[in-house]
Amino acid sequence: MGISILSSAAQVGTYITPRIKPTAKELAELKKEPTKVATEGNIYTSTAIHFKELSLEELKYEKISVDTSKFTYVSYSDGTKNEPNRLVVMHDPENNNKFVTIQLSKKSIDQLKQKFDGTNNFFERSDGVLRLNGDAEAFVAGWMQNIRMDRNYSKSDVDGNGLIEGDEAKTLTIGYKRQTNYDYIGKKVVKISLSVGEKYQDMEHVAASLFMDKNEKLQFQTKRSATNANYIQFENSVEKELDHTIQMDSDLNGTVTLKEGLTDEFGKDYRKRVITDTEKIHTDMLYDHPNLNDDSQLQNNDFGFAKAKKEQEATLQQMSQDTLKISTFDLLNFTSEKDKNTSDTLKQLQLQTAKSSYFGKQDETATIQKTSE
Numbered sequence: 001m002g003i004s005i006l007s008s009a010a011q012v013g014t015y016i017t018p019r020i021k022p023t024a025k026e027l028a029e030l031k032k033e034p035t036k037v038a039t040e041g042n043i044y045t046s047t048a049i050h051f052k053e054l055s056l057e058e059l060k061y062e063k064i065s066v067d068t069s070k071f072t073y074v075s076y077s078d079g080t081k082n083e084p085n086r087l088v089v090m091h092d093p094e095n096n097n098k099f100v101t102i103q104l105s106k107k108s109i110d111q112l113k114q115k116f117d118g119t120n121n122f123f124e125r126s127d128g129v130l131r132l133n134g135d136a137e138a139f140v141a142g143w144m145q146n147i148r149m150d151r152n153y154s155k156s157d158v159d160g161n162g163l164i165e166g167d168e169a170k171t172l173t174i175g176y177k178r179q180t181n182y183d184y185i186g187k188k189v190v191k192i193s194l195s196v197g198e199k200y201q202d203m204e205h206v207a208a209s210l211f212m213d214k215n216e217k218l219q220f221q222t223k224r225s226a227t228n229a230n231y232i233q234f235e236n237s238v239e240k241e242l243d244h245t246i247q248m249d250s251d252l253n254g255t256v257t258l259k260e261g262l263t264d265e266f267g268k269d270y271r272k273r274v275i276t277d278t279e280k281i282h283t284d285m286l287y288d289h290p291n292l293n294d295d296s297q298l299q300n301n302d303f304g305f306a307k308a309k310k311e312q313e314a315t316l317q318q319m320s321q322d323t324l325k326i327s328t329f330d331l332l333n334f335t336s337e338k339d340k341n342t343s344d345t346l347k348q349l350q351l352q353t354a355k356s357s358y359f360g361k362q363d364e365t366a367t368i369q370k371t372s373e
Contacts (some may be wrong), residue, residue, distance in 0.1 A: 022298050027185055035189050037271040039259040041196030043176055043232060046254040048140035053134040060124040064089055064099050065127045090132040093141040102239050108246040112136055115252040142237065142254060143245050150200055153238050165234045167211060175206030175231040180300040182278050186295035187273050192278050196258050206230045226270035227277040232261040
């Protein structure tokens with residue numbers, strides 16, 4: 001099946017939505033067209049940062065102490081290694097009077113140099129450290145601040161070891177609410193719309209299954225795909241995630257779009273997978289609801305994250321209620337059995353008491369009679 005990608009602008013005036021009833025001719029044309037996939041919205045947006053740009057002379061005589069002993073290579077499965085990461089120094093986005101030293105990959109450095117080609121954006125220091133300056137410094141610092149604060153890496157690193165480990169990932173705010181729906185005519189999927197709802201959602205809620213135990217995961221685990229993903233793969237430190245983000249932001253405009261995020265994790269052909277997944281969903285939907293298989297009109301099916309989240313919450317709530325019902329049932333049975341036992345005991349006591357009184361009176365009467373005699 002062919003694929004056509006629509007930008008937000010291209011959709012205006014060229015696509016008939018389900019709110020408009022197409023003519024028979026328009027329906028026939030839509031059936032012939034390849035399935036369209038439209039992505040809309042940003043996952044992350046960098047923080048606006050500004051530093052004073054230094055001149056070449058100021059950069060030459062700038063005194064910054066940098067530990068140059070650490071260089072990292074990336075090793076591949078075939079045993080080869082790429083060029084080492086570059087040590088980069090720039091102002092700390094949280095404190096203009098301090099500097100921060102980070103490592104960036106050659107790939108990220110090359111991207112930055114292609115985008116920010118001003119005279120003093122990159123200064124090669126005599127110690128081999130690359131000093132960022134001007135627009136390049138502001139750009140990288142803006143993404144660092146977004147990762148630290150908006151995505152909550154700083155607070156999530158509870159033990160302060162520089163790494164996000166185990167349950168620390170629960171409080172990372174890197175999730176987003178997915179809004180996914182598609183238009184269809186009978187069995188034909190016409191257009192699939194993928195968009196971003198609320199952003200910077202904590203992982204404990206948008207990806208609860210990651211933190212469940214093994215048995216719980218078996219009930220709720222769903223294979224991640226470009227169709228249902230509500231977070232993008234992430235790194236376990238600010239430094240690594242910064243390098244990752246620069247590469248995701250392919251046009252280096254300070255935003256990571258849904259399209260860029262899905263491409264980064266699922267590859268450039270993610271749209272093909274979206275179409276395959278959606279067609280499967282559509283086939284199952286028509287099997288369950290054959291009355292919706294109508295070739296005479298354009299219809300829409302919404303199966304976005306919000307809907308799935310509600311369904312999951314409803315399932316969890318139902319499980320909780322079922323557990324409560326079971327507990328209540330057991331309690332009532334226990335109470336009932338206990339009451340029954342108590343009642344039986346009281347009856348036995350009453351019977352014994354009655355018998356004791358009766359025999360007591362008989363004895364007492366016999367004694368009186370005997371005395372009278």
